[in-house]
Amino acid sequence: MFNETTKNLIYFLIAPGLAFTALIGLLSTWFDRKLSARLQWRKGPPWFQPFADIIKLMGKEVIVPEGGAKEVFLSAPLVALTAVTLVSTMLWMFNLNPQVGFVGDLIVVLYLLTVPSLALIVGGSASRNPLSALGASREMKLILAYELPFLLATFTVIMKAGTLVMGNIVGYQAGHGMIMNSASGFIALLVTILVVQAKLGYPPFDIAEAEQEIMAGPLLEYSGAPLGIFRLSKAMLLFVLPVFVITLYLGGINLSSWTGGLWLLLKYLILLLVVILIKNTNPRLRIDQAVRFFWGPVMGAAIVGIILALIGW
Amino acid sequence: MKRIFKWAIGKSPWVFHLGASACNNCDIEILDTLTPKHDIERFGLILAGSPRHADILIVSGIVNRQSLPRFQRVYEQTPNPKLVVAVGVCACSGDMFRDSYNFVKPVDEIIPVDVYVPGCPPKPEAIIAGILKAMEKWKQL
Numbered sequence: 001m002f003n004e005t006t007k008n009l010i011y012f013l014i015a016p017g018l019a020f021t022a023l024i025g026l027l028s029t030w031f032d033r034k035l036s037a038r039l040q041w042r043k044g045p046p047w048f049q050p051f052a053d054i055i056k057l058m059g060k061e062v063i064v065p066e067g068g069a070k071e072v073f074l075s076a077p078l079v080a081l082t083a084v085t086l087v088s089t090m091l092w093m094f095n096l097n098p099q100v101g102f103v104g105d106l107i108v109v110l111y112l113l114t115v116p117s118l119a120l121i122v123g124g125s126a127s128r129n130p131l132s133a134l135g136a137s138r139e140m141k142l143i144l145a146y147e148l149p150f151l152l153a154t155f156t157v158i159m160k161a162g163t164l165v166m167g168n169i170v171g172y173q174a175g176h177g178m179i180m181n182s183a184s185g186f187i188a189l190l191v192t193i194l195v196v197q198a199k200l201g202y203p204p205f206d207i208a209e210a211e212q213e214i215m216a217g218p219l220l221e222y223s224g225a226p227l228g229i230f231r232l233s234k235a236m237l238l239f240v241l242p243v244f245v246i247t248l249y250l251g252g253i254n255l256s257s258w259t260g261g262l263w264l265l266l267k268y269l270i271l272l273l274v275v276i277l278i279k280n281t282n283p284r285l286r287i288d289q290a291v292r293f294f295w296g297p298v299m300g301a302a303i304v305g306i307i308l309a310l311i312g313w
Numbered sequence: 314m315k316r317i318f319k320w321a322i323g324k325s326p327w328v329f330h331l332g333a334s335a336c337n338n339c340d341i342e343i344l345d346t347l348t349p350k351h352d353i354e355r356f357g358l359i360l361a362g363s364p365r366h367a368d369i370l371i372v373s374g375i376v377n378r379q380s381l382p383r384f385q386r387v388y389e390q391t392p393n394p395k396l397v398v399a400v401g402v403c404a405c406s407g408d409m410f411r412d413s414y415n416f417v418k419p420v421d422e423i424i425p426v427d428v429y430v431p432g433c434p435p436k437p438e439a440i441i442a443g444i445l446k447a448m449e450k451w452k453q454l
Binding site for chain 2 (some may be wrong): 027033037040041042043045046048049051052053055056058059060061063079153211215216219220222223224249
């Protein structure tokens, strides 16, 4: 009925792309806020809260700061949104029908996962605000800090599965059990969860947006629709990153039976719970502490994981 | 479209605390309002870090000659539609600083004020009630 292009557009814009990811991402944001509220012994927002926030921001006035680079300032959020949507579409496609993958698609996904942070840096720098520039510089240092252990942890998975194709990694786990079940895979999973925390910009790594020190960091000068798009892409990231972790470490997505869907939901909720608990029980680190943390103990753990994988554990 | 926006803004008012040289008494009560005990997040209220993100400005204290230009600038930096809630009797009228040498004008002669919450300082419950009262203006958007 549809030709290839329309089909791909539907995949990208509706499911599993933009609309679906936005829906689940915003619901996850609500889950996060509600759970945080319950942990602080209060009632918390109603379930439609993130939707109301985004709709409100879309309707508000957009102010471009005087002297800022207008085009870059306004296009940075769109870049972030496109990258997150693309990662989500790719992850689901590789999981549900592995034959569409290509050699090195894992590397493409790894690169695309960095793009939202880069868009934040570019947008913050374009706004001509010293605090935004400070936030952008902190985000840059944070990327430098967490990318190294992240790549090393992913390297463990590549060595275990012996492939760079995500579909084959899922296939390997179907045959040999989850990567998490091995010692090296478990260490890599722990490292990746810490990196996910930093990629989401959640405490203890919300250094770039530290509200008490530099107000909102790179987002400081954003208002109205661009701010809404940034917040939407961040909410979508809260869905995409756990799916990425599930694909690499927890056996991937298998929707052929209803138990598969239930397992996926369970794995996703547990990952979300871990992220939210780390978020609610840790104070913010300084940027030098974060860099030292990622380049010290976390990278050490990642290297131990690689050595264990080489031995064959 | 307009109705959806009206619903959304009524459910997610973000506040920015605009202190105009207050004595900190009202500021402490405003911070008290944001604590888990009063849980304003059930109305969707969040404290925004930047006036660019805010929908409601909470003003406390008197405006003096030094802070007047900054005060007007922060008001202009807030994107429309916006509301202003004056918290404390100083922001409402000037109170005991009315005859002071560096008192400029009451807040409502500088920027439009939607709701006055008098008190020295007002209780957190009164501040919440004032914010919710101000939001009724959005129903006529």
